[in-house]
Amino acid sequence: MGDFNDGVAHVSGLSVPPFDGPPAAPGTLKYHGRWEQIDWFCTSPALDSSARMQIFAPPFLLEPDPAWLGDKPRRSYIGPRYHGGLSDHLPVLLKLFH
Numbered sequence: 001m002g003d004f005n006d007g008v009a010h011v012s013g014l015s016v017p018p019f020d021g022p023p024a025a026p027g028t029l030k031y032h033g034r035w036e037q038i039d040w041f042c043t044s045p046a047l048d049s050s051a052r053m054q055i056f057a058p059p060f061l062l063e064p065d066p067a068w069l070g071d072k073p074r075r076s077y078i079g080p081r082y083h084g085g086l087s088d089h090l091p092v093l094l095k096l097f098h
Contacts, residue, residue: 001039001094008040014045028089028090028092030072033065043094051095051097054093055092073086075087
C-alpha cells in the first residue's frame with residue numbers, strides 16, 4: 001500500500017481491489033484544486049472477491065480550502081511551518097470480507 005503518485009495501474013502478479021460504496025472524498029490528495037487518487041493497495045489475486053478499499057475522510061482530517069473552494073486534507077506542515085494537521089493525504093482503508 002502507499003502513495004504511488006499515480007492512478008491505479010496494473011502491477012504484475014498483484015490485484016488492486018475496487019473501492020467500496022460512494023467515496024467519502026473524491027480522492028486522497030488535493031493539488032491545485034483538483035482531487036487525485038494516488039494512494040491505493042495491491043493485494044494477492046486470491047483476495048479478489050473479498051477485498052475492498054475505502055477513502056477515510058472524517059471531518060477532523062479536512063479543513064476549508066479558501067484558494068480552491070471546498071475542503072482539503074489538513075496538513076501537518078505548510079512549507080517549513082507546522083500547521084497542526086495529520087497529513088496532506090487522506091488514508092485508504094483496506095476492508096477484507098470472508
